[in-house]
Every structure is written in C-alpha cells, then in structure tokens.
Amino acid sequence: MNKFSFISKILKSGSKSVVFIFGMLLGALITSVSCGCDLTKALNVENFDNFFVQESKCLNDSNSKSEKKNSEGKMVVSRVIDGDTLVLGSGEKVRLLGIDTPERGEFYYKEATERLRELVDKKEIIMTKDVSQRDRYGRLLRNIYLGDVWINAKMIREGYARFVVYPPDVSHVEKFRELEKEAKKEKLGIWSKNSSKKN
Numbered sequence: 001m002n003k004f005s006f007i008s009k010i011l012k013s014g015s016k017s018v019v020f021i022f023g024m025l026l027g028a029l030i031t032s033v034s035c036g037c038d039l040t041k042a043l044n045v046e047n048f049d050n051f052f053v054q055e056s057k058c059l060n061d062s063n064s065k066s067e068k069k070n071s072e073g074k075m076v077v078s079r080v081i082d083g084d085t086l087v088l089g090s091g092e093k094v095r096l097l098g099i100d101t102p103e104r105g106e107f108y109y110k111e112a113t114e115r116l117r118e119l120v121d122k123k124e125i126i127m128t129k130d131v132s133q134r135d136r137y138g139r140l141l142r143n144i145y146l147g148d149v150w151i152n153a154k155m156i157r158e159g160y161a162r163f164v165v166y167p168p169d170v171s172h173v174e175k176f177r178e179l180e181k182e183a184k185k186e187k188l189g190i191w192s193k194n195s196s197k198k199n
Contacts, residue, residue, distance in 0.1 A: 083112030159189025
C-alpha cells in the first residue's frame with residue numbers, strides 16, 4: 001500500500017480529519033528537525049503512535065541535555081573566597097546562583113567557606129547559567145557542578161547556605177526552597193540551635 005494512499009483518500013473525501021492529518025505531519029516534521037530524528041518513520045500512518053512516542057522521547061532527551069550543551073566546559077577553581085564565591089584559573093570570579101552563605105564574622109562563615117573549599121578548590125567544575133550573565137559586581141552567576149554533584153544545591157541541603165531569590169534567575173527556586181526546608185527541619189549548619197551566636 002502506498003504510504004500516501006491513506007492521506008489521499010481522506011483528502012478526496014473532504015473529511016474533517018484533513019486538518020488533523022496535516023497537523024500530525026507538521027508536528028512530525030517540527031519534532032524531527034528539532035532532534036534530528038527520521039521523518040520517514042511518520043509517513044507510514046500505521047506507525048504514527050509509535051513515531052510520536054519515540055520522537056517525544058528524543059525531544060525530552062534533547063531537552064535534558066540542554067543544560068550540558070549550555071555549559072561552558074570544564075573550568076579549574078583556583079581558590080575559594082567564601083561559601084558562595086570562588087575564583088577560576090582564568091581569574092574570573094564566580095558567584096553561586098540562588099544561595100547565600102554567612103559573611104565574615106557571622107555564625108558559620110568559616111564552616112561554609114571551608115565546605116566549599118573542600119568540595120571544589122583546585123578541582124575541575126562545570127558551570128551553567130540561568131538568565132543573568134553577571135551580578136552588579138561583575139561576577140559570573142552560575143550553577144556549579146562537580147561531576148554529577150550540584151554544588152549550589154548541596155550547600156543548601158547541608159545547611160551551609162540559605163536559598164535566595166534574585167529575579168530573573170528563578171529556575172530552581174522551588175528545588176532550593178525544598179532543600180532548605182529539609183536542612184531547617186534537621187537543624188543543620190546555620191539552622192542549628194546556636195545560630196544566634198557569632199562565630
């Protein structure tokens with residue numbers, strides 16, 4: 001049976017399904033172009049369902065890799081300034097997105113600084129951005145990854161940092177809020193019972 005005979009039959013009948021069929025074909029074309037999958041699979045009407053399941057998976061896989069594609073490659077951390085700021089080998093300063101750690105002289109400042117140093121100092125990291133490129137001090141605003149470990153999230157979950165919201169960089173607000181809630185519940189780090197004391 002010709003691949004297009006089914007569509008030709010519907011076109012001749014003037015069925016209302018014409019719009020649907022063209023919509024499906026257009027969707028198949030767009031999806032195929034988006035993730036580089038084979039459009040010819042969709043032209044066999046019998047395979048429409050399987051095609052769209054497979055193409056959707058292809059598109060989802062593509063989206064899940066988008067953050068890695070937007071990453072800036074591996075960078076080496078030359079030093080850690082405090083719990084939420086570091087310096088790359090290139091000399092660029094980086095401020096970790098969505099978190100705020102104690103300032104010098106505040107409770108848990110030393111611990112937060114040491115924890116970030118322990119996690120990333122002299123190591124290769126991968127950075128991704130949200131919306132903003134830099135903050136008002138010229139520092140890069142980034143999510144930091146060490147392998148599969150998301151450092152921003154880890155600092156919050158372990159009680160070394162509070163989560164903060166600075167629009168337009170709000171992609172991970174709900175995740176950070178949940179992690180902070182868990183750290184508070186367990187009274188970790190800055191949320192411990194002695195948090196009113198100075199370091």
